[in-house]
Amino acid sequence: MSTRKTRRGFSLVELLAVVLILAVLAAVAVPLYLNTQANASRRTCSANVAAIAAAESAQALRGGAYVTLANLIGRSEGLAESPVCPSGGAYTCTVAADGSCTIACATHAAATQKVLAAPIADGL
Numbered sequence: 001m002s003t004r005k006t007r008r009g010f011s012l013v014e015l016l017a018v019v020l021i022l023a024v025l026a027a028v029a030v031p032l033y034l035n036t037q038a039n040a041s042r043r044t045c046s047a048n049v050a051a052i053a054a055a056e057s058a059q060a061l062r063g064g065a066y067v068t069l070a071n072l073i074g075r076s077e078g079l080a081e082s083p084v085c086p087s088g089g090a091y092t093c094t095v096a097a098d099g100s101c102t103i104a105c106a107t108h109a110a111a112t113q114k115v116l117a118a119p120i121a122d123g124l
């Protein structure tokens with residue numbers, strides 16, 4: 001007669017070790033994933049601001065002055081449609097009294113803001 005019992009399944013210690021390893025992996029992976037997602041969102045927003053700035057520059061070259069974002073949509077030298085920030089922020093183009101233009105996102109603010117100098121009149 002044998003006194004040795006055959007084991008089936010996992011012991012509690014083995015299961016706890018697996019749970020601990022999974023918890024450590026999750027603690028490392030989740031913050032990295034969230035950080036990568038935030039960076040991608042910010043970079044997309046920055047590209048949108050650059051596209052608005054390019055359209056504003058083309059508009060200023062043709063019309064002599066910057067315009068608001070609403071007046072930029074649908075123009076031949078403007079944008080076909082308003083860009084959408086992946087984080088839900090709204091874009092604004094603020095034309096200052098000196099003629100300069102500030103393009104900003106409500107969500108990302110200074111991280112993606114772009115300021116265009118006032119267009120120079122060519123005097124023709």
Ligand SMILES: [Zn+2]
Pocket residue numbers: 045085086087088089105106107108109112
């Ligand atoms: Zn944004």
